[in-house]
Amino acid sequence: MHEVWIIAEVLEGKVKDVSFELLSRGRALSDTLHVRLGTVVLGHHIEPAELQKLIRYGSDVVYAVEDKRLVSFTCERYAKVLGHLLTEYTPQIVIAGATTMGRTLMPYVAVKAHAGLTADCTELDIEEGTENLLQTRPAIGGNIMATIKTPHHRPQMATVRPRSARPLAPDQKRKGTVVQVAFDPAWDDKRVEVLGLRKPDDEQTSIEEADVVVSGGRGLKKRDNFVIVEELAKQLGAQVGASRDAVDRGWARYPHQVGLSGKTISPRLYLALGISGAVQHLAGIKTAGCIVAINSDEGANLLNIADFAIVGDLFVIVPEIMRRLGQRSKS
Numbered sequence: 001m002h003e004v005w006i007i008a009e010v011l012e013g014k015v016k017d018v019s020f021e022l023l024s025r026g027r028a029l030s031d032t033l034h035v036r037l038g039t040v041v042l043g044h045h046i047e048p049a050e051l052q053k054l055i056r057y058g059s060d061v062v063y064a065v066e067d068k069r070l071v072s073f074t075c076e077r078y079a080k081v082l083g084h085l086l087t088e089y090t091p092q093i094v095i096a097g098a099t100t101m102g103r104t105l106m107p108y109v110a111v112k113a114h115a116g117l118t119a120d121c122t123e124l125d126i127e128e129g130t131e132n133l134l135q136t137r138p139a140i141g142g143n144i145m146a147t148i149k150t151p152h153h154r155p156q157m158a159t160v161r162p163r164s165a166r167p168l169a170p171d172q173k174r175k176g177t178v179v180q181v182a183f184d185p186a187w188d189d190k191r192v193e194v195l196g197l198r199k200p201d202d203e204q205t206s207i208e209e210a211d212v213v214v215s216g217g218r219g220l221k222k223r224d225n226f227v228i229v230e231e232l233a234k235q236l237g238a239q240v241g242a243s244r245d246a247v248d249r250g251w252a253r254y255p256h257q258v259g260l261s262g263k264t265i266s267p268r269l270y271l272a273l274g275i276s277g278a279v280q281h282l283a284g285i286k287t288a289g290c291i292v293a294i295n296s297d298e299g300a301n302l303l304n305i306a307d308f309a310i311v312g313d314l315f316v317i318v319p320e321i322m323r324r325l326g327q328r329s330k331s
């Protein structure tokens, strides 16, 4: 039976969070199809405990290829390895994160494998009857959700937005197999050499990685008032987010935009100030832990989905919250 695969990502020997989100997606698909879930992991000196972690989070089998030439992601080399694994093991579905690595590697491999690829999916499912992979993603600038399938080619390939799914709870008793695949020197590609790695600029990653995000919307009324959002964020050690409306007005820069055409985030705590909760905004906070919304309109959509809905004027409520936080930090 052809397996479902996810492509894990590793940094400095440790499996990155996106891999566990993919495992939760992959587990749902493989359970529906009654097939095994495989994880491909490429790198160098990956800690054995990390490979076991992939099993505890849902994988049945882990295909690990380790070599010093795989220490950093290079598209050509990784594509050769993955291409070999696809031919050898013929999975029916392969999903990767819509990350820098996934967005670069998957199209390259899909072309070589004569397979289709749907980028940046927000939902994946299995079609009843045909067992085709249903790959759903925003289309036409986010105005519609398009569901795409690839009935005539295998594997079916997709990248999935990071933080659009929660990892499963780890199962300490889960058993699986680790298959170590030896690196074949023929997979080397000497045209590319990694000279060093630079950490991404904070702005690009901050709201996606943040534990707490404070966002502001049109309810702030003008740029000068947006300082309230920045100050509250500073007091909470949070990152600043914004609705598209606030970004379009120039109150915050695009890397701070939360939502369908901005970032998908998964903070433990999300505070939304003066944001109505349009579907496109909500698409970016589906996996947020606790949502606190402050809005003067009790009918605002965001108040309906918030864990703590505060109805009132943000210009009164936020200074009061900041005053109390200040008092607490003094005591």
Ligand SMILES: Cc1cc2nc3c(=O)[nH]c(=O)nc-3n(C[C@H](O)[C@H](O)[C@H](O)COP(=O)(O)OP(=O)(O)OC[C@H]3O[C@@H](n4cnc5c(N)ncnc54)[C@H](O)[C@@H]3O)c2cc1C
Residues within 6 Å of the ligand: 140, 141, 142, 143, 216, 217, 218, 219, 220, 242, 243, 244, 245, 246, 257, 258, 259, 260, 261, 262, 263, 273, 274, 275, 276, 277, 278, 279, 280, 281, 284, 294, 295, 296, 297, 300, 312, 313, 314, 315
């Ligand atoms: C293709 C497409 C993609 C999009 N992508 C995104 C996206 O990625 N992210 C995104 O956010 N939007 C996106 N949008 C836009 C989205 O549809 C909304 O227009 C936008 O989210 C509205 O922003 P807002 O909530 O700040 O403004 P509004 O909808 O105008 O809401 C302002 C809110 O502030 C409240 N308010 C006013 N004064 C106060 C006050 N004194 N105190 C408290 N509350 C107050 C109001 O009651 C209101 O609810 C997209 C739209 C399209 C068509």
